[in-house]
Amino acid sequence: QITLKESGPTLVKPTQTLTLTCAVSGFSINFGGVGVGWIRQPPGKSPEWLGIFYWDDDQRYSPSLRSRLTITKDTSRNGVVLRMTNVDLVDTGTYYCARTSSDDILRGGWFGPWGQGILVTVSS
């Protein structure tokens, strides 16, 4: 059974760096064709794609957030890590990681399954 689980702080202050970890089970992030993406959802709004990390260490990012995002591999936990710098109040929301078997999500593909999500609040 494939599962993903997000972990990290639930409260961060403006200008700080947010670091979230996605631990996966039931598949290896080193397996060919696999990608783990990050998607966030502000309260009451639709999901927003942030970026993706592929099995071959390739990464893709949302154009609007690229300058603030880094996604890396956490081999010890068979997962990926999302780092978002200089957070602001508008970054408040539920952050999800999700698996894709698409080899290029920018040309098509879907996410599933998703983790349960972690609600991150940005507040001073």
Place this chain on the structure above:
Amino acid sequence: NLLLTQPHSMSEFPGKTVSISCTRNSGTFAGDYVQWYQQRPGSAPTIVMYDNNQRPSGVPDRFTVSIDSSSNSASLIISGLQTDDEADYYCQSSDGNNVVFGGGTKLTVL
């Protein structure tokens, strides 16, 4: 920039059929497929249709997708509505530069 537009809300009675539209402002669904997710309150989205008209295992065949190339839109069609279908539905697609979700449609089963 790619934009996917969905109706904010829809409602229908049990047993009836509802069609949720998703219109893109650039590109085509023939070139960049549409995906559909269902999200119930307090839960993560789950895929209900992928790559335009493919149905994942476990999703009932009451769920189908229609593509209208003339209006550059896709529609998620749910027939034989059940109370369990009440949820938010999101379309998702890409344009080679970004992955975009629609604004979502809140479906109420009356």
